[in-house]
Amino acid sequence: MKFWTTRIVSFIIGIGGCFVIDLLSHRFVGSYEQRLVVLAGLYVTLAVSLNLINGITGQFSIGHAAFYQIGAYTAGYVSRTYITMGGHNPPAIPWLLGMMVLGAIAASIAGFVVGLPSLRLRGDYLAIVTLGFGEIIRILVQNTDALGGSYALDKIPKIQPIWLVWLLAIVCIAVCRNLIKTARGLTFLAVREDEVASSAMGVDVTSVKVTAFIIGSAFAGAAGALLAHYEGLITPTTFTMDVSFIILTMVVLGGTGSITGSAVAAIFLSYLPEYLRGLKTSAGEPLVVSGAAVIAGLAAVVVGVAFIKRILDSGRGTPRSRALKYLGIAVGVVILEPIISFALHPIKPLSSMSIEAGQLRMVIFAATLIVLMLLRPEGVFAHHEFSWSWVRKLFGKRPVPQAEVAA
Amino acid sequence: MSLLELQQATIRFGGLVAVNAVSFALNEGDLFGLIGPNGAGKTTCFNMITGVYEPTSGKIIFQGKDISGTPPSKIAKLGISRTFQNIRLFNSLSVLENVVVGGFLRHRTGLMSALAYLSGSIAETALLKEKALELLEELDLLEVANVRSADLPYGRQRRLEIARAMATQPKLLLLDEPAAGMNPQEKQELQDMVRKIRDNHGMTVLLIEHDMRFVMGLCERIVVLDHGEEIAQGPPETIRKDPKVIAAYLGQAV
Numbered sequence: 001m002k003f004w005t006t007r008i009v010s011f012i013i014g015i016g017g018c019f020v021i022d023l024l025s026h027r028f029v030g031s032y033e034q035r036l037v038v039l040a041g042l043y044v045t046l047a048v049s050l051n052l053i054n055g056i057t058g059q060f061s062i063g064h065a066a067f068y069q070i071g072a073y074t075a076g077y078v079s080r081t082y083i084t085m086g087g088h089n090p091p092a093i094p095w096l097l098g099m100m101v102l103g104a105i106a107a108s109i110a111g112f113v114v115g116l117p118s119l120r121l122r123g124d125y126l127a128i129v130t131l132g133f134g135e136i137i138r139i140l141v142q143n144t145d146a147l148g149g150s151y152a153l154d155k156i157p158k159i160q161p162i163w164l165v166w167l168l169a170i171v172c173i174a175v176c177r178n179l180i181k182t183a184r185g186l187t188f189l190a191v192r193e194d195e196v197a198s199s200a201m202g203v204d205v206t207s208v209k210v211t212a213f214i215i216g217s218a219f220a221g222a223a224g225a226l227l228a229h230y231e232g233l234i235t236p237t238t239f240t241m242d243v244s245f246i247i248l249t250m251v252v253l254g255g256t257g258s259i260t261g262s263a264v265a266a267i268f269l270s271y272l273p274e275y276l277r278g279l280k281t282s283a284g285e286p287l288v289v290s291g292a293a294v295i296a297g298l299a300a301v302v303v304g305v306a307f308i309k310r311i312l313d314s315g316r317g318t319p320r321s322r323a324l325k326y327l328g329i330a331v332g333v334v335i336l337e338p339i340i341s342f343a344l345h346p347i348k349p350l351s352s353m354s355i356e357a358g359q360l361r362m363v364i365f366a367a368t369l370i371v372l373m374l375l376r377p378e379g380v381f382a383h384h385e386f387s388w389s390w391v392r393k394l395f396g397k398r399p400v401p402q403a404e405v406a407a
Numbered sequence: 408m409s410l411l412e413l414q415q416a417t418i419r420f421g422g423l424v425a426v427n428a429v430s431f432a433l434n435e436g437d438l439f440g441l442i443g444p445n446g447a448g449k450t451t452c453f454n455m456i457t458g459v460y461e462p463t464s465g466k467i468i469f470q471g472k473d474i475s476g477t478p479p480s481k482i483a484k485l486g487i488s489r490t491f492q493n494i495r496l497f498n499s500l501s502v503l504e505n506v507v508v509g510g511f512l513r514h515r516t517g518l519m520s521a522l523a524y525l526s527g528s529i530a531e532t533a534l535l536k537e538k539a540l541e542l543l544e545e546l547d548l549l550e551v552a553n554v555r556s557a558d559l560p561y562g563r564q565r566r567l568e569i570a571r572a573m574a575t576q577p578k579l580l581l582l583d584e585p586a587a588g589m590n591p592q593e594k595q596e597l598q599d600m601v602r603k604i605r606d607n608h609g610m611t612v613l614l615i616e617h618d619m620r621f622v623m624g625l626c627e628r629i630v631v632l633d634h635g636e637e638i639a640q641g642p643p644e645t646i647r648k649d650p651k652v653i654a655a656y657l658g659q660a661v
């Protein structure tokens with residue numbers, strides 16, 4: 001009974017949430033912010049689906065943008081041919097749903113093809129193959145005139161339901177979460193942990209790997225179909241290696257294997273660059289920082305990390321005293337930055353160089369990752385997941401221990 | 408009819424003959440020992456039986472069918488399960504989850520049911536967990552059911568490997584050096600445990616072990632390998648006195 005209550009509540013919150021996001025973004029913000037909401041939703045889908053391949057099944061794939069691209073171009077091309085060129089006028093939402101399915105099928109066929117070498121390759125070798133695959137797809141599209149070549153595949157009919165973008169993200173999260181809650185999902189984790197032992201326990205390692213690739217790429221393909229119809233025009237440059245790496249960064253930052261982590265990191269990392277770009281001085285100009293300030297910031301962070309690392313390694317102190325120390329270090333870093341910046345001021349090339357804050361996003365991405373790898377290599381969320389019992393714990397109610405064992 | 412029979416099983420790695428024309432047969436309910444000095448080919452034998460390697464020549468007959476060259480996951484489904492000499496647990500999974508993975512090969516629900524979290528899949532998972540808990544209780548691991556398996560002490564990790572193998576409900580259980588790294592008391596407990604597994608679950612046990620006292624005290628029949636060749640076979644009393652076995656372990660008298 002309690003199971004069904006939780007399930008129905010989650011259902012309502014999930015679907016309701018999609019429409020609330022849709023409503024809010026249509027009523028209160030402009031088209032620029034709406035686009036951000038859409039992109040964040042797509043990135044959540046991409047990160048969570050890559051997490052299924054990378055984090056849960058342990059197959060190191062870094063060509064996820066290729067599946068995104070295949071979905072986008074397949075759906076975009078068919079839509080353009082049938083609606084814009086053919087002059088048909090089908091109902092928008094069912095058509096888009098159909099295109100999502102089509103994009104998903106196309107991408108999952110590609111996922112199957114890429115999944116096959118993963119039966120023989122491990123770790124770095126698989127990473128190289130998937131990276132190569134991603135580039136092959138992009139260059140193939142770039143040189144196919146029917147798909148717009150290196151310009152763009154344009155005149156795709158615009159269908160822009162924001163709720164559907166987030167519904168896809170939620171379905172993707174739900175599917176992955178359902179999987180790891182069942183015994184079947186545990187076999188995926190088992191393959192990640194030890195292939196030899198898995199197969200000795202009767203796990204069909206081949207089918208597990210291929211299944212992970214097919215499901216993961218299908219979601220990326222569906223996301224691609226949504227993107228194509230949202231933008232109305234797609235170019236090969238939308239799907240470069242950068243995109244694959246950003247999705248991978250989301251997975252690693254959130255905690256490899258954690259669905260919650262991937263989703264939260266996807267939202268965070270898709271907003272961060274826009275936030276930086278939006279930073280303005282009080283006069284309304286884009287915020288510009290000097291080279292000295294950037295270097296000083298990095299140096300201050302390095303010092304902070306060194307101190308935190310010492311505390312982590314010593315492993316002493318109560319949680320409270322540690323928290324105070326961390327706070328002290330954070331304050332120290334903020335104080336240290338202008339001091340170092342001032343010290344660097346006499347160096348002409350540094351102080352005269354000016355950089356727009358928006359352009360610093362790659363530096364901040366890289367710095368965040370390095371700091372994370374030093375202090376918490378397992379990612380922000382590590383293996384933890386959001387759950388209702390966790391919420392209950394947060395509000396002070398202790399969950400029943402027996403229920404945990406049985407559930 | 409014997410449960411498992413090796414007929415002239417041979418495997419070559421390039422020029423090296425790791426196992427040469429080894430033949431032995433296990434009857435249902437046997438407690439069978441496979442011993443020999445280091446590098447004798449014992450684990451290679453296990454790897455042939457469980458499908459990790461395909462024998463170069465010879466046959467491996469399980470329940471009347473030739474299983475040589477069958478992939479490991481299929482062999483596990485046929486009813487042969489094993490533990491590993493260098494422990495291979497699913498480290499970041501909990502003790503309970505390790506055993507559930509072992510039990511999963513007797514599943515019936517499909518992938519879609521798991522993805523949609525349908526009742527069939529939920530019920531199956533709950534059932535597997537229940538069975539896993541029973542096994543953990545039997546092997547005295549219940550109190551650590553929710554501990555990450557990598558965090559267990561060595562002796563318990565070995566026992567967990569046995570629990571995980573038993574979860575696949577095998578007819579034949581292969582134990583690769585189950586007593587390695589255990590103290591005398593733990594070894595005694597393990598002996599009793601293995602005997603109980605045979606008596607209560609009707610599993611046939613084939614084990615590799617270096618500790619002679621352990622093997623002689625537990626196994627009813629023993630086969631001895633040396634340099635990939637079978638040099639003796641029989642009950643512990645005859646093996647103990649066999650001059651070839653003594654020579655293999657202690658060296659030839661000059």
